[in-house]
Amino acid sequence: MIAPVLSETQTLLCIVSLLLAPLSCAGVALINSGLGRARSAAHTMTAAMCVIAVAACVYVVVGRTIQGFPGEPSRAVIIGGKPWNWIGAAAPFFAGLPFDGSPALQAGWMGLIGASLAGLIPLGTGSERWRLGSICISTAALAGLTFPLFAHWAWGGGWLGQLGANYGLGMGYVDVGGSGAIHVVGGLTALTLAWLLGPRRGKFGFDGMPTAIPGHNAVYILFGCLLALAGWTGLNAAGALLFAGVAPGRLALIAVNTILGAGSAGLGAAAITRFRFGKPDSSLTANGWLGGLVAVSATCPFLPPAAAIFIGLAAGALVALCVELFELHLDIDDPGGSISIHAVAGIWGLLAGGLLGRFPGGGEGQLLAQTVGVATLIGFVLPMTFAVNLLVNRFAPLRVSPDAERQGMDLAELGAGAYPEFVTHTDDFMQR
Amino acid sequence: MSFTIFLYVNKKETRLVPRKVDCIWPDCAILTVMAASRKTADPLKPAGFLLLILGWILVLSAIVLLKQEAARGVFSIAGLGVEALGLALVVRSHIAPKPERN
Known part of the structure; x- marks a missing residue:
């Protein structure tokens, strides 16, 4: 496959967009921390930093090799007379890449941010009971195998991206902002971890009904949403330039669609919670906002604004309803709402x-x-990520001890709380 | 001559419990291990994951083997349906029985 070429303007815009993209990681980390309890706040933020560090290092060593880029070495099998490019074979450590702003280098940069963001997603689900060491090992598996393999199929000249050229299916699988490669991969990993970790102590009462465990800081959550908007705009713009080759003028539409998707999804979630509970719920509205960002990312350069509003509205409603469905009927304890979002x-x-x-x-x-x-995401990535995390759980148990969970992750794993001067309610340490 | 084997049974999926079993013949030991694993394993979970993979293969086969777009669409939706069934089984296998929660 021939490597895409970017003009000077496209290269410059792509670099600026990628400079914005890490804000999405900051936003998701803040949201995860705000949705957890105060006694695990420092642990959640420390884990977020560890996830970004591990994901970046592992991606540079292994992940980028697997992800590759169109025009770089890769492995393919012939099925039905058509090549099925299934894994990249690029050099590790970014070796062989010219550091001149080439598309391959920028795709590697975006992949690094994508691996970090995908690693942060399961943190929201596993918060308050997931051991720090296991978080690092599980993230290494995600950034070194699961994420780059699907990213190769979607972005690196793999068989999904070539469905158009080989089988006449439109442009092939389109996922410029990483709805599938980053978010669904991270969300399905979060689902497997929710299964393997089990619910937090006290989440489900003896009668089987879930107990509400509210987040400790709504301002973190809502500020995280605003940071995420800036980061997502950068990710979507960079992905559109790199993987769809859109003209620079199209970036305005991408930014408009990103804001419309987030805004309409936030409104959708607020309306649903207002209708169901009498008042709009701030954390579910934030979840909806993020769900809208995720939903429009895949095809934002090709959506009319009206379609972005519709997709966002439906995503917001879907997220609000799914959070309730997972908790009430499927026994899934997901403090950050990561699976729904x-x-x-x-x-x-x-x-x-x-x-x-x-x-x-x-x-x-x-x-x-x-x-x-x-x-492919449901039929291949979900079983694969379940198997990987099952293996991790066998050698490095995912869950902390019941005592550590009761004490709080900050004291148990880090030795100090996030808010040492706060008066803690005694019932916060009681076994539910 | 007798064989002593230790079975590690995952009790309530929370901890490993060693259990000593004395067997006279090697095949008796094998049968005991098989019976124990059959007793503790949840058949819904592997069946669900198998259906997930089979659904994906069905979708891929439709793209490779069929030429007409309508036929491809129908078989792809069927594949997604198989995946949905598999997902339902896996989700069901992870729902704890009501009295065993906590």
Whole structure:
């Protein structure tokens, strides 16, 4: 496959966009911390830093090799007379890449941020009971294998991206902002961890009904949403330039669609919670906002603004309803709402984008290409990430001891609390 | 001649419990291990994961083997349906029975 070429303007815009992108990691880390209890706040933020550090190092050593870029060495098998490019074979440590702003280098940069962001997603689900050492090992597996493998298929010249050229399915699987490669991969990993970790102590009472455990800082959550908006705009713009080759003028539409998706999703979630509970819920509205960002990321350069509003509204409503469904009926304890935000909204965004997007060349077969991508995420990535984390759990147990959980992760794992001068309610340390 | 084997049974999926079993014949030991694993393993979970993978293969086969877009679409939706069934089984296998919670 021929490597894409960027003009000077595209290269400059891509660099500026990628400089904004780490704000998405900061936003997600703040949201995860705010949605947890005060006694685990420092642990959640420390874990976020560890996740970014481990993901960056492992991605540079192994992940980038697997992800690759169109035009770089890769492995392919021939099925039905067509090449199925399934894994990259680039050199580790970014070796061989010219440090001149080439598309391959910038794709590696975006992959590094994507691996970090994907690693932060399960933290929201596993907060308050996931051991720090196991977090690092699980993140290494995600950044070194699961994420780059799917990223190669979607972005690195792999078989999903080539469905258009090989089988006439539109432009092939389109996922410029990483709805599938980053968010659904991270969200499905979060789901497997929710299964393996089990619920927090006291989350479900003896009658089986879930207990509300509110987050400790709504301002962190809402400020995290605003930071995420800036970061997501950068990620979407960079991905559109690198993986769809859009013209620089199209970036305005990408920014507009990103804001519209987030805003309408926030409104959708607020409306749903207002209707169901009498007042809009701030944490679910924030979850909806993030779900909207995830949903529009996949096809934002090709969506008319009206479609972005519709996709966002539906994503917000879907996230608010799924948070309740998972907790009440499926016994899944997900303090950060990561599964609903990233997996459910991501899958919705991939499918809705394929249906409502206006793609170059008419987009015939685009929905089918997106469907194949979603089927791959559920049918391949979910079993794979479950197996990987099951293996991690066997050698490095994921969950802390009941005593550590009762004491709080800050004191148990770090030795000091996030807010030492706060008066802690005695019932916070009681076994529920 | 007798064989002594130690079975590690995952009790309530929370801790490993060693259990000593004396067997006279080697095949008796094998059968005991098989019976114990059959007793403790949840068949829903592996069946669910198997269906997830089979659904994905069905979608890929539709793309490779079929030429008409309508047929590809129908088989892809069928594949997604198989995956949904698998996901339902896996989710069901992780829901704790009500009295065993906490």
